[in-house]
Amino acid sequence: MAKLDPVKKSSPLLIAAAWIIVIVPTAWGLNYTVKNAMKLFSAPTPAAAAPAK
Amino acid sequence: MALAFLDRDRSIAPAGYSRWLVPPAALAIHLSIGQVYAFSVFKNPLLALHGADGSAWNLKQVGYIFSIAIAFLGISAALFGAWLEKAGPRRAMFYAAICFGLGFVVASFGASSHQLWLIYLGYGVIGGMGLGLGYISPVSTLIKWFPDRPGLATGLAIMGFGGGAMIGGPLANNLMAYFKSAGRPSIPNTMITMGILYFIFMMFGVFTIRVPQDGWKPEGWMPSTKHSALISSHNVAVHEAWKTPQFWLLWVMLFVNVTAGIGILEQAAPMIQDLFKGDVSPVAAVGFVGLLSIFNMAGRFFWASTSDFIGRKGTYFIFFTLGAILYFFLPFTRQDKLNSVPLFVGIAAVVLSMYGGGFATIPAYLKDLFGGFNVSAIHGRLLTAWSMAGIIGPLIVNGILDHYVENKLAKEDAYPLILHIMCGLLVVGFLANLMVRPIAEKFWLKDKNIVVPVGAAH
Numbered sequence: 020m021a022k023l024d025p026v027k028k029s030s031p032l033l034i035a036a037a038w039i040i041v042i043v044p045t046a047w048g049l050n051y052t053v054k055n056a057m058k059l060f061s062a063p064t065p066a067a068a069a070p071a072k
Numbered sequence: 073m074a075l076a077f078l079d080r081d082r083s084i085a086p087a088g089y090s091r092w093l094v095p096p097a098a099l100a101i102h103l104s105i106g107q108v109y110a111f112s113v114f115k116n117p118l119l120a121l122h123g124a125d126g127s128a129w130n131l132k133q134v135g136y137i138f139s140i141a142i143a144f145l146g147i148s149a150a151l152f153g154a155w156l157e158k159a160g161p162r163r164a165m166f167y168a169a170i171c172f173g174l175g176f177v178v179a180s181f182g183a184s185s186h187q188l189w190l191i192y193l194g195y196g197v198i199g200g201m202g203l204g205l206g207y208i209s210p211v212s213t214l215i216k217w218f219p220d221r222p223g224l225a226t227g228l229a230i231m232g233f234g235g236g237a238m239i240g241g242p243l244a245n246n247l248m249a250y251f252k253s254a255g256r257p258s259i260p261n262t263m264i265t266m267g268i269l270y271f272i273f274m275m276f277g278v279f280t281i282r283v284p285q286d287g288w289k290p291e292g293w294m295p296s297t298k299h300s301a302l303i304s305s306h307n308v309a310v311h312e313a314w315k316t317p318q319f320w321l322l323w324v325m326l327f328v329n330v331t332a333g334i335g336i337l338e339q340a341a342p343m344i345q346d347l348f349k350g351d352v353s354p355v356a357a358v359g360f361v362g363l364l365s366i367f368n369m370a371g372r373f374f375w376a377s378t379s380d381f382i383g384r385k386g387t388y389f390i391f392f393t394l395g396a397i398l399y400f401f402l403p404f405t406r407q408d409k410l411n412s413v414p415l416f417v418g419i420a421a422v423v424l425s426m427y428g429g430g431f432a433t434i435p436a437y438l439k440d441l442f443g444g445f446n447v448s449a450i451h452g453r454l455l456t457a458w459s460m461a462g463i464i465g466p467l468i469v470n471g472i473l474d475h476y477v478e479n480k481l482a483k484e485d486a487y488p489l490i491l492h493i494m495c496g497l498l499v500v501g502f503l504a505n506l507m508v509r510p511i512a513e514k515f516w517l518k519d520k521n522i523v524v525p526v527g528a529a530h
Binding site: 051052056 | 087096
């Protein structure tokens with residue numbers, strides 16, 4: 020009986036790498052935004068708290 | 073031909089190709105083009121530029137850059153949607169990457185030579201075409217790969233568009249700070265750098281995207297025989313789709329949902345400060361905008377995924393009932409009523425999650441009604457509702473605010489009117505959703521009418 024060629028499946032490492040490529044910049048941006056959003060819940064501070072330009 | 077690798081035939085997935093490689097490809101495109109939501113970071117630096125004759129641009133002139141980009145998003149999505157169905161997602165993504173990257177480069181020349189028309193042409197027209205092509209290019213491919221969870225798949229990609237601002241904003245700020253400290257013109261260098269970076273990132277999507285082989289389906293998955301009457305087992309071609317009342321009902325639904333969202337997004341920072349005078353600092357208001365962007369992004373994934381379980385009509389039913397109630401109630405949280413900042417923030421966050429959810433769920437709704445055959449092209453035409461909302465929404469908000477300011481009325485009293493108008497618009501959306509029925513048989517695509525033999529089913 021003829022032996023069927025096994026189907027070559029995508030490597031889990033390749034899949035993980037593809038996701039890492041998009042997750043890393045997203046996580047960086049999310050971290051920046053969450054830090055910014057937290058200012059909403061901190062007590063109002065004088066103008067000195069404004070970020071340096 | 074050198075670009076033959078972009079052909080649809082060359083991007084058909086081999087057997088064993090994991091479908092989980094496709095969402096990152098789509099995300100690479102959407103995370104990049106979503107940068108448009110962060111365009112405001114360039115506003116003040118552009119206003120500070122001066123030409124050789126000492127002239128400077130005003131806020132209105134700079135504001136047109138974003139408007140042109142969004143207008144061309146809708147126009148190009150509508151114009152090129154049908155072409156995309158034939159050419160395949162890889163070619164469309166490639167051209168999207170070229171347009172988006174080139175748009176930055178052309179705009180950078182405009183900034184360095186202080187010629188606004190070059191920025192309009194670059195970021196607005198060329199970049200806007202990249203936005204439109206990029207936005208719709210992965211949609212039907214994802215739906216094909218995830219016939220069992222179309223909402224989840226499109227939600228993942230369109231979530232990227234919401235998240236793009238979270239990357240684009242800080243990236244631009246950091247690059248401008250770097251070039252400024254290095255003594256080099258900050259805006260032109262930042263724009264060129266971003267154009268190159270985004271082009272490379274989008275190329276990852278171009279080379280990773282694959283279309284499934286004809287007849288492919290997930291292992292072990294059998295299409296359900298018991299489903300809602302609104303989930304069609306027939307296809308409708310794009311030139312027929314827009315003759316159906318369903319297309320226009322969905323157009324109205326997207327239009328009112330986006331217009332209502334813009335009612336908050338457009339004025340988020342000043343609104344919270346005006347409604348809670350003295351309680352919310354400018355820095356905290358920026359934090360509020362950041363929080364809204366997180367909920368806008370998360371809502372795209374959450375609501376689109378949820379729609380796989382409760383149905384698209386059910387999901388929009390929630391948007392238009394809960395949304396209308398929340399828009400009506402929102403002004404009552406202000407300082408002279410309930411005086412609750414957390415309640416205001418909480419309601420606004422839920423509302424913005426539904427704004428994002430409206431964007432992300434619409435492709436799956438289209439697929440349910442019109443089938444997967446031309447879903448990208450139909451989606452492209454539907455996005456003209458977004459362009460229209462991008463014009464009408466700010467007109468309503470700014471028109472009412474200007475009226476109050478010009479007549480020396482209390483500005484905070486304008487917000488209840490704005491939000492209650494948005495509430496009324498959502499009621500219109502509710503009625504439109506209620507009227508959605510299955511597509512009449514006369515619009516179904518008959519096999520003999522298929523004139524697009526290759527790429528038709530991607």
